[in-house]
């Protein structure tokens with residue numbers, strides 16, 4: 001794995017245009033291999049409508065973060081509470097294309113995993129297009145596994161044909177030589 005460190009920077013509503021521009025750039029470079037151009041346009045307009053993006057960030061229900069490499073914004077993610085208690089759902093995970101294939105996606109994912117652990121999350125989930133082999137490899141190499149396949153009709157005659165994936169984050173227990181935590185007061 002790359003030894004680079006990725007820092008996470010929470011986005012604000014004022015960052016919505018920058019996030020949308022990054023999304024446009026990445027989607028049109030990567031997804032023509034797996035989606036028709038009409039579906040790319042439909043999904044970008046659906047997922048990155050500026051007003052919706054701003055209100056999602058402002059409400060705090062969805063947390064957007066930039067990936068920082070040496071202070072430069074090289075990608076972004078979004079996550080929100082999952083369906084189960086202690087679950088975090090990673091709904092967006094994107095790296096600018098000039099940074100692909102260098103281990104930086106894995107470094108960004110590790111930063112998100114460390115953040116989830118620090119918040120006592122029990123699992124991380126996500127969905128990924130079944131033909132998105134580079135992303136799938138990245139998730140598998142970082143410990144995620146496929147839990148099921150889901151075909152979703154999203155309107156406009158389009159479907160999302162995805163793997164649902166999960167990473168379990170077991171609670172860390174003290175090793176045999178580590179001191180046990182103090183007993184609670186009687």
Ligand SMILES: CC(C)(COP(=O)(O)OP(=O)(O)OC[C@H]1O[C@@H](n2cnc3c(N)ncnc32)[C@H](O)[C@@H]1OP(=O)(O)O)[C@@H](O)C(=O)NCCC(=O)NCCS
Pocket residue numbers: 001002003026030092093094095096099100101102103104105106107127128129132134135137138141
């Ligand atoms: C998903 C995404 C962030 C993963 O990033 P990535 O760079 O492809 O994956 P990693 O960071 O794990 O990098 C590993 C690759 O870099 C290569 N690499 C080169 N130098 C490396 C280094 N020093 N350390 C680790 N890997 C290195 C590996 O060989 C590997 O290549 P491979 O996948 O062809 O086998 C990126 O592909 C992306 O943004 N895709 C478009 C958006 C997208 O589809 N997001 C997912 C939506 S669900």
